[in-house]
Amino acid sequence: MPPDRALPEAVRAERRAYALFFGALLLVVALCTWGVAFNPFELFGKGDAFWTFLSEDFWPPRIPQREGRLEAILAGIGVTFAMAVASATVAAVLAFLVALFASERVSPFPRLAPLVRGAATFVRNIPALVWAFILFSSLGIGTGVGFVALTLSSLAFLVRAFAETMEDLSQDGLESLLAIGATFPQRVAHGILPSCLGGFVSWYLYSLEVNIRASAVVGMVGGGGIGLVLFSYIKAFNYHVAFFIILLIAALVIAVDWMTGRLRKELAL
Amino acid sequence: MQPILSFRNVSKRYANGAHALEDITLDIRPGEFVSVIGPSGSGKSTLLRLVNRLIPATSGHVILDGRDMARLRGADLRAQRRKVGMVFQNYNLVHRLSVFQNALHGRLGHLGGLRGLLGLYAEADKRRAFDLLVSLGLGAFCYARAGELSGGQKQRVGIARAIMQDPKILLCDEPIASLDPASAKTIMETLRDETRRRNLACVVNLHQLDVARAYSTRIVGLRQGRLVFDGAPDALDAAALARIYGPGHVPAAAPEEAAHAS
Known part of the structure; x- marks a missing residue:
């Protein structure tokens, strides 16, 4: 693998642009998550209640029996x-x-x-x-x-x-x-x-x-x-x-x- | 004979300031077959579109069949447009409709109100359209979609549509520019024959000098929007061509085109 500076300027510019884009994206997502006061890992941590709700309360589907x-x-x-x-x-x-x-x-x-x-x-x-x-x-x-x-x-x-x-x-x-x-x-x-x-x-x-x-x-x-x-x-x-x-x-x-x-x-x- | 079409000191300037036409004066009589020649951008297309006011003139008078086109509005303008059959370089057919329906479009201007909206053509018109298509060699294609035809066939449909209008004049904007030499010959012969048989006037924009010489009764040359030649094909000598195309830029004759100069 040749050293980095052997790469054409266009390729290095593209790499810089990608690095900048993903860096900025990460920052924005972090800010937004903080803004909505939501921890994305919470779903997995406190997920039990959610999964129980789906598996116990929703499942199984039931066809209503009452007339009409x-x-x-x-x-x-x-x-x-x-x-x-x-x-x-x-x-x-x-x-x-x-x-x-x-x-x-x-x-x-x-x-x-x-x-x-x-x-x-x-x-x-x-x-x-x-x-x-x-x-x-x-x-x-x-x-x-x-x-x-x-x-x-x-x-x-x-x-x-x-x-x-x-x-x-x-x-x-x-x-x-x-x-x-x-x-x-x-x-x-x-x-x-x-x-x-x-x-x-x-x-x-x-x-x-x-x-x-x-x-x-x-x-x-x-x-x-x-x-x-x-x-x-x-x-x-x-x-x-x-x-x-x-x-x-x-x-x-x-x-x-x-x-x-x-x-x-x-x-x- | 009274001219069917007169240009009186007509000029056209586009919004960007370009002069498309400058002070054109021209009379065209029934039975004439006029070729308009000139380099690209010399105003040939504009000249044709001024006749039925697809493009309005900036100044001067375009008089078609005794009426000044500039003053007409609405129904009067449409009535004048009916008298002008137009044939286009790109045929300008409605591709999804049948050949038969495209030919009948020539009658649309004659149909009013609901009949025109629904396309309820008279039985006689349908018969005439069918006979016309047969005479142009398109009998087998009447119910084919216009988009499926070859270029030469499409142009014949375009001519059929123009003739169905019962026009007094035919305007043809580069009718053979997109066609092979054999189809071009058929189209030019059809235009000449129909013009003679119906005693129409026919104005054709052309790039091919030999074709212009072979079919025209008169040739008009434009250069940068000015009329620089107007005369019989025989009078179109080297000096005239140099005036139209500029010295050294006269288009060479293609061998196929020279072949049908008979």
Whole structure:
């Protein structure tokens, strides 16, 4: 092994950069841990209580035996699924219309496009859960409000995704429709939509996937569906049934992920 | 005969201050096949796009079929654009749609409201589009996706789309720049034949001198945005070429292109 100074300057510079980066990272993590007053080794030291809780209180999952309880849980799963599908679909349709005005290359008012995108970015950066809290505070709880919260957050996300899909579209096909004398709605229907449909559907399926997970969480804070059912069992210290519900939610998420994953793969071909 | 297209002292300056075109005055009549030649950046593309106002002129008047393009808005502008069939270097088809649908796009400007939105073309238009595609040798490809065709085939679809507009003038922006010599020959012959048969005016931007000489009834030369030559192909002598391309920069003739100068 040749001595260090035989190494090219670029290699030594890279080593210094890595050393600096990891040193700084260690310092930041130490500061953050001190800030949250949490010792990462505590989980192993006092871990007993945690593991006992999981193995004694949660395990094994139990299907509730009382009349109508299981039906209520399955209905909750159904509501959650319905909330996710309905909100993603309504959001996709609205997002398509809004996204037409969010892309400079497509919008008939290109100067307003950054404004539309900015508004979408603002709404998107507020998580669905926070929207749910804001809406529950003003409109009361229920699946309807949960639906609105999910629709808002997916709408903002999809506007951005759809606008970027349209930006990637080559300008050439649109120029020819403009030259033909086609109106804006005609250019959208005959140029943009056929060219971008695959991309739109792929983003819609992704947003459906995200909404399944989000709707369970939004449900817990008052949006109804399986989240609310789960929360009520946890509050009643009925952890075995709660665990059964958690497994059901996981199964639903995995099933939907698998399905949308397959569909998106088909679309990419 | 009345000109179908007139440029009156037209200038175009881009926002970055570059002069694309300077004081162009030009009349084009039905039946003329005009090649526009000039080095890259001489303003050929801008000249074509001023006609249907894909690019607005800075000053002067572009008069198409008796109407000044600068004053038109909305529906009037679209009605004027319908009269102009445009053929592009990159074909500019909607790749995911069928050849048939791309050809029918030429009728979009004639369809209003909901019919236009849903693409409910008249039966007669569909028949005409089909016959046109067959006559251009694309009968077997009507239901293929436009994106799957070869360059020469795509350009024929582009021409079919332009002709479906029932245009009064054809504008072709480097229609053969991306094609092999055999396809280029087919495209140029198609453009010439359709122009004659329908008594259109045809303006073609070209880089290939031999092609320009072989097919044009008239040649226009641009250099740095100025019109430096306007005359019959025979009048395009060495002095004229030096004015257009600059001394010593006249493009050499490719052997394949010389072969179809008949």
